[in-house]
Amino acid sequence: MVTPDSSSLTVWSPAKVNFFLEVLGKRPDGYHELITLMACITLADRITFRAVTGEITGETVAGPGYSAALPEWEHNLVFRALDLLRRESGVLRGMQVRLEKRIPQQAGLGGGSSNAASALLAANRLWGLNWSAQRLAELAARLGSDIPFFLGSGTSVCRGRGEIVQSLQGLAGIPLVIAQPPEGLSTPRVFAELDWDGERRDLQPALLAMQRRSASALADSLFNRLEIPAARLSGWPSILRAGFDRVACLGHQMSGSGSCWFGLFRNRKVAWRGLGMLRQRLPEVKFYMCETIAGRTQPMVSPQVLADADRS
Numbered sequence: 001m002v003t004p005d006s007s008s009l010t011v012w013s014p015a016k017v018n019f020f021l022e023v024l025g026k027r028p029d030g031y032h033e034l035i036t037l038m039a040c041i042t043l044a045d046r047i048t049f050r051a052v053t054g055e056i057t058g059e060t061v062a063g064p065g066y067s068a069a070l071p072e073w074e075h076n077l078v079f080r081a082l083d084l085l086r087r088e089s090g091v092l093r094g095m096q097v098r099l100e101k102r103i104p105q106q107a108g109l110g111g112g113s114s115n116a117a118s119a120l121l122a123a124n125r126l127w128g129l130n131w132s133a134q135r136l137a138e139l140a141a142r143l144g145s146d147i148p149f150f151l152g153s154g155t156s157v158c159r160g161r162g163e164i165v166q167s168l169q170g171l172a173g174i175p176l177v178i179a180q181p182p183e184g185l186s187t188p189r190v191f192a193e194l195d196w197d198g199e200r201r202d203l204q205p206a207l208l209a210m211q212r213r214s215a216s217a218l219a220d221s222l223f224n225r226l227e228i229p230a231a232r233l234s235g236w237p238s239i240l241r242a243g244f245d246r247v248a249c250l251g252h253q254m255s256g257s258g259s260c261w262f263g264l265f266r267n268r269k270v271a272w273r274g275l276g277m278l279r280q281r282l283p284e285v286k287f288y289m290c291e292t293i294a295g296r297t298q299p300m301v302s303p304q305v306l307a308d309a310d311r312s
C-alpha cells in the first residue's frame with residue numbers, strides 16, 4: 001500500500017485464480033456448497049480512496065490493456081461496499097474513489113470482489129473505524145461470496161458458498177499465463193448449468209502440493225468442476241483447453257466460473273515462449289502474463305509485465 005497523505009490511500013486490488021473448485025451440492029438458499037483453493041495473482045486493479053466530507057463518489061477508468069466496457073459506478077461493488085459500511089458503522093464521512101480497471105470482467109478472476117474487499121479495508125482505515133477482520137468479513141459475505149477471500153492472506157481454502165475462509169501459506173512467484181476469450185461468462189448461468197451427481201474430487205492432493213511447495217504437484221492436482229457447465233454455454237473452454245495442451249505448461253484450467261483460462265509454467269522463460277505460441281494460434285484471445293503472490297498487499301509487477309505483454 002502507498003500512502004500519499006493521511007486521508008488517502010492507493011492500493012493494488014489483485015485478481016485470483018482457482019487451483020481447485022469442487023461443488024458439493026445445491027443449498028436451500030439457491031447457492032452451491034463449494035470447496036475451493038484460490039490464490040491472488042499480480043494482475044490487479046489500482047484504486048485510490050480519499051476520505052472526504054460528503055458523499056461516496058467515484059470514477060472508473062480503463063487501465064493499461066483494458067478494453068471492455070467499464071462497470072457503472074452506482075452498480076459497482078466498490079460503491080455498494082462503501083455504502084453498506086457507512087450505513088452499518090454510522091460514520092458521517094464520504095469517500096472519493098478512482099478505480100483503474102485492468103482485471104477483465106465475467107472472467108472468473110474475482111475482480112469486482114477484490115475491489116469491494118479493498119474498499120472495505122481502505123475505508124476501515126481512512127474512516128478510523130477499527131472494525132475487526134471478523135466483523136469486516138461478515139459484512140463482506142453479505143455483499144458477495146468471494147469477497148471475504150480477498151480480506152484473507154491471499155491464498156486460502158474457501159468453503160460454504162465461498163465465504164468461510166481458511167488462509168494458507170501461499171506459493172509466490174509461479175508464472176501464469178491467463179487467456180481471456182472474447183466472450184465472458186455469467187456466474188449464475190454457469191452454476192445453473194451444473195448437473196452433477198457423481199463422485200466428488202478430493203482437495204487433499206492440491207493441499208499437499210502447497211505444503212510441499214511444489215508448483216508441478218499443484219499443476220497435477222488442478223481441478224475445476226465448473227468447466228463442464230461452462231463448456232455447455234460457450235465453445236471457448238474447449239478451444240482454450242486444446243490451445244494450452246499444445247504448449248509446455250505444467251497444467252492449465254478455467255478459473256472460477258470462467259471465462260478466463262490459466263496455465264502454470266515452470267519459469268518465466270518457458271511462460272513467455274508459451275505465451276508467444278498461444279498468441280499465434282489464438283489471435284482473438286487476449287493474454288496476460290502474471291504470477292502468484294503470497295499476500296494480497298505484496299508489491300506487484302503487473303503493470304510492467306502487462307505492458308511488456310502488450311508490446312510483444
Ligand code: C5P
Nearest residue numbers: 030031032034144145161162187188191
Ligand atoms: O455471491 P455472489 O453474488 O458472488 O454470487 C453470484 C451468483 O453465483 C449467485 O447468485 C449464484 O447464482 C451463484 N453462486 C452459487 N453458489 C455459490 C456462489 C455463487 O450458486 N457458492
